[in-house]
Amino acid sequence: MASAGLLPCLLVPLLAGLSRACPEGCDCFQREVVCSAEELAAIPAGLPERATDLVLVETSLAALRPGAFGNHSQLAKVVLLNNELRRVEAGAFGGLPGLRDLEITGSALAGLPGTAFRNLTGLRKLTLNFDSLTGLPEDLFWGLDCLEALHLQGNELQGLPEALFRPLGALRVLNVAQNLLEHVPEGLLAPLGSLELLKLSDNHLAALPPGLFRGLGGLRELFLDANRLAELPPEVFRGLGALERLWLQRNAIGRLPAGLFSSLANLTFLNLEGNALRALAGGLFLGTPKLARLSLSHNRLENVSAGLFGGASGLSVLSLSHNRLGSLPPGLFGPVPRLTELYLGSNNLTALDGGLFRNLSLLEQLSLSHNLLSSLPDGIFDDNFSLFHLALHGNPWACDCRLAYLLGWLHEYVEGLFNRQTYCAGPPYLRGQLLPALRPEQLVCPVPLRAEDEPGGWEPAAEGRAPARCAYSNPEGTVVLACERDACRWLRAQLSARQTSGTRSLAFNSTQEWLLKSSCGSLRLTISINALAGEG
Structure with missing residues (x-):
């Protein structure tokens, strides 16, 4: 056994050997x-x-x-x-x-x-x-x-x-x-x-040879994004039966030939955003029954045909946002009943068909933000039992009786925080008000007078027309009175006009009158404020 004095001598070469190992x-x-x-x-x-x-x-x-x-x-x-x-x-x-x-x-x-x-x-x-x-x-x-x-x-x-x-x-x-x-x-x-x-x-890449992908029958993912492609040969994807994911975004594609995707039976994902597409042919997605996610956002689409999504019955996520769509044809989403997310924001939509979202019972998220919508048809969301996130901000909403259905639906089904930036654009007395925070009785519409009626009379609302409500206001919109056929339901009065107008507030023990007008007629409103004697 080595003595203790020899141990340092033995350890030195051992440590040196370890250090040389690296x-x-x-x-x-x-x-x-x-x-x-x-x-x-x-x-x-x-x-x-x-x-x-x-x-x-x-x-x-x-x-x-x-x-x-x-x-x-x-x-x-x-x-x-x-x-x-x-x-x-x-x-x-x-x-x-x-x-x-x-x-x-x-x-x-x-x-x-x-x-x-x-x-x-x-x-x-x-x-x-x-x-x-x-x-x-x-x-x-x-x-x-x-x-x-x-x-x-x-x-x-x-x-x-x-x-x-x-x-x-x-x-x-x-x-x-x-x-x-x-x-x-x-x-x-x-x-x-x-x-x-x-x-x-x-x-x-500005163009692709028609037979470039010929023989790639096992290809599952194909990235062609961020090139300079302006068009695609009709047969360029032929034979790619195993293809599941296709990226074509950020090119300069102006049109897509009919049948372009017809052989892609296993395609589940397609990104076409950021191109120059102005129109899409009906039946473009025939032959893609497994397509689940499709983005057509950030193009120049002005209209789409009713049969566009025929054959894409498996679609669950669809984006048509950031285009120039002024309208959507009835039945457009009928072939895609499995949609869970639908993005229609940042277009030029002015109105929607009442049955546009019919049968989309699985729809969970819908964006209608940043369009030109002022109202929505009654019953438009009646079939959307799963819808919980509805984006409405950035539209010029007219907060009158035509929005009663939407307000009621929002109060019942959607968390208020989702639309904290959704405001009324009119009428004047509600401009700038937060839409989801309104009360139903605030949504009133004028009912025109009949010529034979006395001033202040009422015309019964015709079938299918707005309820018989009328909102009277002064020119500044500071005093608003909402009335129905037999009685007035609520009054909103800002007794002093805007601070910069110089109008004084209504003092105690005084009276002020306003002439209020609407398309229903005119009426005079008088408000008196009397201070009561006594303690407290």
């Missing part, structure tokens, strides 16, 4: 080595034998030369993130037969040799994001027969060789978003029969 400037974990020392200019030597993942972050590594990884054949994952890397030479990744995941992100590579990845036959995922790449050699991916995911996002690619992806028959994910692509060859994607996700977002 290279200087790196942190070593169970199977991962992370190196972030700014002065590091080469792949560190002496990695722990059990380390399978190597990550270099913000180092001075400027070039990867042949054999750069030495004898670290155990590595399965290499990540080079935001380094000063400018050059990758042929054979740089030699000696890494087990490499499955390679990422080079945030470098200034500009270009790569065609043989850069030639020996990585087991590679499953390759990421070359934000590396300033301006072009790719046609033979760059030769030998990568097992590659399943390829990310080329955020580079400066202006074009791609038609045979570039020919060896990648196993590829499932391809991301070429945020580049400068102006066109793509029609046969570029043909070899990718296993592809499930394709991102071409944020490029400069």
